[in-house]
Amino acid sequence: MEISDIKLRYNCEPCTHLKTSAFSDGFCLQCEEEMCQRCFDTHKQFKLNRGHQLVHSVEAKSKSKERTKFDNCTKHLNKYIEFFCPEHGQVGCGDCMVISHKPCKIKNILQHIDGYKNSAEFKQLKKDIEKYDGEARSMLQSIGRSKDHIKDVNKKFALDVKLFRDEIISHITKLADAMLKYGDDIMAADMKKIENLEKENKSLVDETNGMRVTLQSEVDQPYKLFISSLSYTQNLHLFHHQLERIKYNNTIETYNFKRDCNLEQLVKTCKQLGTVHKPKESDNGSSVLCYPKETVRENRATSTKKAQHSPANQPLPGRQLVCKKLIIAGEFISFAEKANGYLGLFINTHTVKHRDIFEIEIVSLGSGGVIAIGAVPDDFPDNLLPGLGNDSHGYHSDGSVYQN
Structure with a gap:
């Protein structure tokens, strides 16, 4: 501490605003203003200001330098994010905590970031990220197999339709094309469903990869590491439900072409080529027959x-x-x-x-x-x-x- 700093006296900013003159007795950390003791006592009478602190101006400079590594509050732009609520997993400035988390036990971030990167909580977070990242990547492979399965089923379906069409007289070719289109519509619907799942799942992979990269870059920045960890912990709960839903929807119904035996005898008067047969068990144990x-x-x-x-x-x-x-x-x-x-x-x-x-x-x-x-x-x-x-x-x- 320099001697010039100790001897330096500042004017009280509220008094100056009221066009009166008084020396400052300290610096309000939260308002970042020089205040005399009388103005500060009046200032603390308001509910939102009761947690404010008055410190020596020289000490305030040191505190101010320390604050440069803090993020600004998104709701109160002139405040810093210094506190967090363990109950809700949220961070904010003093005003945020007073307004939204008054009944909660609020804690100071600076008191909890030392050694956080070696804590069991952070290690578990990284394990969870790896776990869901692995599940998402595995699901991508499963979705890829589903896409191949869709194509294989449709290929066999098309071959059966074409083979049967070639065995009967030429005037029913239009009916064969109609049946093929029906199979293509099923394929298109299934592909659209799977591609939507694939797109959604890829976004999960991108997000987990982004989490991993961010955490790695913030390992030596305890404050940012802690903030990111809280946010990612909340996101992973949503990831779990998304993956479960994707897993549930990643099912493809198999279908194949089933000939109409009587059609071979009545082909000239027939109005349909056959049926689309899906081996899906109904309540009475019989197969389901679908018509175009x-x-x-x-x-x-x-x-x-x-x-x-x-x-x-x-x-x-x-x-x-x-x-x-x-x-x-x-x-x-x-x-x-x-x-x-x-x-x-x-x-x-x-x-x-x-x-x-x-x-x-x-x-x-x-x-x-x-x-x-x-x-x-x-x-x-x-x-x-x-x-x-x-x-x-x-x-x-x-x-x-x-x-x-």
Whole structure:
């Protein structure tokens, strides 16, 4: 300390502002102003100023030099970040602590940064960063395999479609192209999903790498190291949830092409090339069959005239007039397991004429109920079996024939 510093006297800045004259008794560290004792006592009466300190001006210069390594508070630009709240893991100036963390036990940063880089807490933080960085990199590899899997599945799907298309007559090539497009749409949707996951995961890798580089550069800067560590600790909690969500969504549904066996016999009148088969188990243990487009269900009144001209060997989806609570797969009809109600109904568009013949093969009777086939008038009630209403004829799976 120099003699000139000791003898140097400053004017009280609040008194000067009030156009009075008084020598300073010290320097308020928080306000960075020279004050006399009277002004400082008045100054501390306000709630926000009760933690302020008055020190000797020479000591203040030393403190001021020490403060040059502090960061400015983002909320109070004329203040420094000197304190932290262990409970919330947040840092700030004295005003921040008074306003937002009054009930908490606030601690001074300078008292905790010595030796922090050798602390168990900091070592654990670095381990966690490495752990999540490793998981993120591993997930990138898994996502890469998923992308290859998407391409392999689609390649096999396309080969099956093209092979089957080449075995049948040329006029159904357009149907094959439509089915290929359906497969490409599935691939595009899956690729978009995976690429979004890949982009999100790469950003996590970039962030963890940035954390590692920052911490390495701040190893010899305890204050900055501590601030960064608190921030990264909070971020890693979010990283964990993001990685779990990415891991959960990184699943690709396999699909392949399934031929329509009856199509080989009815190819000239067929309206679909086959089905997209996904080996996904449903509740009843059967495979799920997906069609490129929903079959349009026409109204009885508008379809009766068209029905009279429908060929007898037209595939089921093309000649249905009414279909309720049933599943159509190729030339097979089955009752929908989860359908509400007891009656599954399929009405053919074909108008029955004298001496007309039609055949239906019952593959399985199921666990219960009755299967009935027959001919009914156009205005026949939907809740009656054929043969149980006026002008109807039906054969039932109990072995009986019913008329009228």
